[in-house]
Amino acid sequence: YCDNASIACAPGQRYHGRGPIQLSWNYNYYNAGEALGIDLLNSPDIVSTDTTVTWMTALWYWMTPHAGRVIHDVVAGENGFAQSTDIINGGLECGPDAPNTGNEQQRITYFTKMCEALGVEPLGATSCNA
Template sequence: RADLGNTVKGDGFKYRGRGLIQITGRANYAACGEALGLDLVNEPELLEQPQHAAMSAAWFWSSRGLNTLADQGDLLKITKRINGGTNGLADRQALYGKALKVLA
């Protein structure tokens, strides 16, 4: 998809979802790589390594301002910022409720 910065045939597959939060698209790989000091455009499989998978998720979370939304408990906005829609929202809400009971 062009909105993900995919410009060359095969980019969609090459820059498919990787990492704990599923970074997708050439543009996101480039931005994430720049932030982490990795050449993810030329070595996208680096996001399959546990340390880079975790760091990419932290980068995505931080770069999208998700901590503020999490502090507010706004799972709807978090879900939309992560995947553009509401897929998995009900599961996230149920897990969030359980986590609050355990952590509070």
């Protein structure tokens, strides 16, 4: 996933999903690296090979505003899980023209199974298409 519009991609590097939150896109690797003091743009594989960096990038993404919204904050609100999907995958899974709504349904299934295993009820909406 490379979008050269704002941040140039490093030659030969791939910015596919890595880590617990599946950090992807060159601009996210760049911004996470800037925040953490690590050159992730030129060394994106570190996110999957160094466990400290793996969790640092996940926490960075979880606590950093994306389009003005912080995942941590919305999960605790009434739109919870649904809005977290919208922040992470937006137009890919949410909305009437989203091409991957099946992925959203699979994510909801996993989420509800995890909630059941933990003995908790999901809070708020689970679907960003409801």
